[in-house]
Amino acid sequence: MKRMFVVLSVALVALLAFPTTALAAGFQDGRVVLGGTFTLKGGEVLQGDLLVIGGTATLEAGSQVTGTVGLIGGSIDVFGTIDGDLASVGGNLHLAPTALVHGDVATLGSEVNREQGAVVEGQVTAGEVDGPLDLTVPGTFMPRFPRTFIDLSPLSWTFNIGWYFLRAFLLAALAVLLVMFWPLRAGRVSQAMVAQPLAAGALGLLTFLVAVPVIVFLVLTICLSPLAFLGGLVLVVAYTFGWVAIGLEVGQRLAAAFRQDWSLAVSAGVGTLVLTIVAYGIDFLPCVGWLAPAAVYCLGLGAVLLTRFGGQDYLGRPRAV
Numbered sequence: 001m002k003r004m005f006v007v008l009s010v011a012l013v014a015l016l017a018f019p020t021t022a023l024a025a026g027f028q029d030g031r032v033v034l035g036g037t038f039t040l041k042g043g044e045v046l047q048g049d050l051l052v053i054g055g056t057a058t059l060e061a062g063s064q065v066t067g068t069v070g071l072i073g074g075s076i077d078v079f080g081t082i083d084g085d086l087a088s089v090g091g092n093l094h095l096a097p098t099a100l101v102h103g104d105v106a107t108l109g110s111e112v113n114r115e116q117g118a119v120v121e122g123q124v125t126a127g128e129v130d131g132p133l134d135l136t137v138p139g140t141f142m143p144r145f146p147r148t149f150i151d152l153s154p155l156s157w158t159f160n161i162g163w164y165f166l167r168a169f170l171l172a173a174l175a176v177l178l179v180m181f182w183p184l185r186a187g188r189v190s191q192a193m194v195a196q197p198l199a200a201g202a203l204g205l206l207t208f209l210v211a212v213p214v215i216v217f218l219v220l221t222i223c224l225s226p227l228a229f230l231g232g233l234v235l236v237v238a239y240t241f242g243w244v245a246i247g248l249e250v251g252q253r254l255a256a257a258f259r260q261d262w263s264l265a266v267s268a269g270v271g272t273l274v275l276t277i278v279a280y281g282i283d284f285l286p287c288v289g290w291l292a293p294a295a296v297y298c299l300g301l302g303a304v305l306l307t308r309f310g311g312q313d314y315l316g317r318p319r320a321v
Helices: 002-017 154-181 183-195 197-220 225-257 264-282 291-306
Strands: 031-034 037-040 050-053 056-059 069-072 075-078 086-089 092-095 105-108 111-114 124-127
Touching (some): 037 050, 069 075, 092 105, 197 225, 264 291
Parallel strands (some): 056 075, 092 111
16 A cells, blocks of 8 residues: 555656646657547657546557556556556556556556456555545635644645646636636626625625535435535535636736736636635645635635626626627
8 A cells, every 4th residue: 555655646746747848848758648638659659757637548559658657537548568657546547458567556546447468567556545635626615623733744745736736727727618608707707806805705705604504404404405416516616616707817917917918718727827826825824724715715706696607797787798
């Protein structure tokens, strides 16, 4: 089990090391697959590590990866050779009869299909980890009690920091999509937040304090639990939309500060990325750090409610057709 943790930590460390170099480096210094499709053809050699995040990768027979292969969500089909370790956090892992892994294979919450003939020279381990591996839905939060100790283990920090950056990129990608399809609605929510921050924040906080006990009560009634699920889903969508709207405002101000002419989608993506990194960076502080993301969530949630999910502006003028 200890060996599995080491291998999985390597995969998540790669998440921090790759984005600035691997995407441009091609097959010489490793490769990152972010939600796309990658195929290493027979006879090709990838010098370095391969990291697949929510994408699909195929290592054909006769191909070779000289480093470690990491999978975070998505799927990977291995027909070729991996000189290093193979680590998977979630997703689907397929080892074909021609697959050869010189190192260890470690999986966490993954579906593994190892066919007869697949060779793994190291250890094969699988398991579940609680604690440092935070798999909560991006965009959700619950105030934490003051920490009674600080976990200084390398594994804990690796997982926490890896999820910290992954969550920021996921929210930024979601922001781009939302603003691409609903630019007017996102703009109205953003304007309401700027025009009435105190009203929006107070309404968001009040809504959260009322909604959570109501949802818990509905769950306890059992027969009304479907309403609890629906209410929780609406709440998550609302404050995620509010977070994106605040990110849009941050992005527009950054564009103005750097004298850039960004589209709304780009502004939303950049702004949400910066907002998430800063807010959850503060969240690392003991005891009071959670106040930063909580304040942003309340502000965004209130602005969403004031504008009825962006359907009208805060003053109640009719929605543009």
